[in-house]
Amino acid sequence: MEDLQNWLEDLLELQSTDSRLDRMKEQISSAPKQKKEAQDNLDAQQAAAVEAKDEVRKVELKIKELATDVEKLEAQRQKVLEQSTSVKDNNTYRAMVDEAESLKDKISDKEDEELLLMEELDGVKEVFKSKQALLKEAVNRVEQMMGDLDTRVSNCEKQVGILEEKRKEQAEKIDPELLTKYTRLKSSHGGRKVALVELNGDKCGYCHLKLTAQEINLASKRVVMTTCANCGSLIYK
Numbered sequence: 001m002e003d004l005q006n007w008l009e010d011l012l013e014l015q016s017t018d019s020r021l022d023r024m025k026e027q028i029s030s031a032p033k034q035k036k037e038a039q040d041n042l043d044a045q046q047a048a049a050v051e052a053k054d055e056v057r058k059v060e061l062k063i064k065e066l067a068t069d070v071e072k073l074e075a076q077r078q079k080v081l082e083q084s085t086s087v088k089d090n091n092t093y094r095a096m097v098d099e100a101e102s103l104k105d106k107i108s109d110k111e112d113e114e115l116l117l118m119e120e121l122d123g124v125k126e127v128f129k130s131k132q133a134l135l136k137e138a139v140n141r142v143e144q145m146m147g148d149l150d151t152r153v154s155n156c157e158k159q160v161g162i163l164e165e166k167r168k169e170q171a172e173k174i175d176p177e178l179l180t181k182y183t184r185l186k187s188s189h190g191g192r193k194v195a196l197v198e199l200n201g202d203k204c205g206y207c208h209l210k211l212t213a214q215e216i217n218l219a220s221k222r223v224v225m226t227t228c229a230n231c232g233s234l235i236y237k
């Protein structure tokens, strides 16, 4: 049983490799989610820019409509004024001048409205410009991020290959029964970070339950692999 101390060292080394493998795999598996989040964010910025552009178009259209209205009213007014010059009847003439006057008021109202819309147009154009700038920034950022993520994933995949080779060699040195115990424990509850745990004073380093004096004694002697009665962790001191 003199080998046990080596087992312990071997198993600790294996566990260290497994921890690194876990981290690498976590990086790889989290990449698609991170990419999707970045893409969703970009899509939202894109939608905001499109929406801002639509606002600009809407206001521009309203201004165009108003300008057309003004043109029509002006033509109408000119026609009335022209016709009034050939009217002989005084009352009819008066009525036509009044009509021309009322058309002028309408034109004036439309022009006021147009001015307000011009101001609104400046505002929505500013909004569009800022949304566009944000979008451009987001496109650059996301492009960079996607590239970085791809690099990270490919680096991690290389590391996983190397570490798995290493793990295989390390695992071969370990007693099969112990290895099975370790592996089963490590993958229990959807996978835990460590299976082999150092004693923390007189407590299990994983679940913090107090161990018996006999268990502590065994753990320090390292002659038999001690197990925490509560969480099943392999204990050493």
Ligand SMILES: [Zn+2]
Binding pocket: 204, 205, 206, 207, 208, 209, 228, 229, 230, 231, 232, 233
């Ligand atoms: Zn425990």
